[in-house]
Amino acid sequence: MKYLHLKCLILLANLFIAAILPTLVLAQGYPFIIKAKINPQKKQSKVMLWYPDPANVSGVKDSAEVKNGEFEFRGNIKFPGKAILYTMPDYNDLELFIESGTILIQSSDSLANAVVTAGPLNKDFAKLQKMLAPVNKKRTEIYTDYSKALRALPENADKKVFEESWEQKKEWARSERKKIYQDFITRMPNSLVSIEAIQSSGGFTPDFKELTTLFESLTESVRNSPSGKEYQKVLSKLSQTSIGTLAPNFTQKDTTGKLVSLTDFRGKYVFLDFWASWCGPCRAEHPALVKTFNEFSNQNFTIIGVSLDQLKTRDAWLKAIVKDGLTWTQLSDLQGWSNEASTLYNVQFIPKNYLIGPDGVIIAIDLKPESLKEKLGQLLPK
Structure with missing residues (x-):
């Protein structure tokens, strides 16, 4: 459970910084050095570092060996930002800001209990x-x-x-x-x-x-x-993606390779659902979502699924669609978190969804299947 929690923590921090720094390119970077010393009795073998990079939506990932409780990173960050360190195999984590200069990390225990000595941001x-x-x-x-x-x-x-x-x-x-x-x-x-x-x-x-x-x-x-x-x-x-605004249009391929646009469904209530085959919380909602779809699909309502899977997980995406019984339109450009539609909608976590009216205007955001069913019951004729 701790490992899964850490993965979510890393993902959330990753998405936050990526959202703030999508296109910025600076002529001058910020050189930094991270020097750390933790309790060698914890017997950590490796430490992982993630920090933001405006040229890469996934940020920079680096690693270093831990020797006698000590490790070091050197780099040049293009923009000061929050970073995450975690040791292996215990996955203890530490959040800090990478800024220009030397950042000292010390702990008589694990990395999670370390003290950071650095500049004003930290x-x-x-x-x-x-x-x-x-x-x-x-x-x-x-x-x-x-x-x-x-x-x-x-x-x-x-x-x-x-x-x-x-x-x-x-x-x-x-x-x-x-x-x-x-x-x-x-x-x-x-x-x-x-x-x-x-x-x-x-x-x-x-x-x-x-x-x-x-x-x-x-x-x-x-x-x-x-x-x-x-x-x-x-x-x-x-x-541009708030309630009351016109939902931004996009075009992606469905599972057969056919190009499909959001505007193709104008005139219907559309539940735009961002998910992925590897997303446990997404797939946990599918049984209830299938029931809601079956109940309202003949009443001017449909669902469009947009997957944040990658090319390497295409087979897993297709298998998940069949296994979960998702009979509605499924789209993806197989670019993961760089998916053009998810970037357009500033998707920072999944599941993420938008309920769009027949006129193309967003009328609700982040509805659970039960809430979607209730909302549709109010909007559609009995």
Whole structure:
């Protein structure tokens, strides 16, 4: 479970930075050195590093051997940004900001408990982490207790009631974290770290107007910095895929190689669903989504699936479609997270979906299958 959690953490951080830095190219980079020393008794053999690169949506991935608890990285980042380190085989992780200069990491224990000594960005990031620590601890407890309760749930139990009761606790943690992010932004309007805090405060369902207001509260120097200008592009893209806007059109191939456009379905209610064969949460929703599709498919409603699979996982994508019984239109350019449609819609996590009206206007975002069924029941004739 810890490994899976780490993979999600890495993915979320990866997608956040990639969203902020899609096209920026700087003439001058930021040379950095990371020097670390952790407890050699932990017997770590390798450490992995990920940091952003504006020329590569997947960022830069690097690795180093750990010898006697010590390791080192040298590089030149094109843009200061949040990075993730994790050791193997224990997958303890550490978040930090890569900025110009030497970054020292020390721990008498594991990497997760290390102290980072570096420049102003890491000092500001440390303040944010300290503010988040209490609610993060509580959130971990909530998810740990949820997992235990889910494993102990009787087969005949009402899972809907169970999930709703735990969702209230999860929502409390999300709400508290959001308050802390916004408090940090208010206290630190002159810090580039506040841009990340804005992104994080938006969570999985960001509100364009809310994030714009937060961004405008930052100092002029931060807003006009390279990262500030790039985040303005993110906000612009978000404004184009918000409720009430015309859904951006795109064209991709279906499973037979036929080109299909979103506008081909104008006149119908369309549920645009971003997923992938390797996405567990996506596929867990498919049984309920299939039921909803079968119930409403003859009432001016359809689904378009857009997969973030890659060329190398094409067979897995096709097998998943058959296994999960997905009989609606399936599209993909097999470019993974660089999928043209997902980039157009600024998709930072999956599952991600948009309910689009017959006029092509977005009317809802991030609906669970049950909520989709309820919404369609309101929109379509009985």
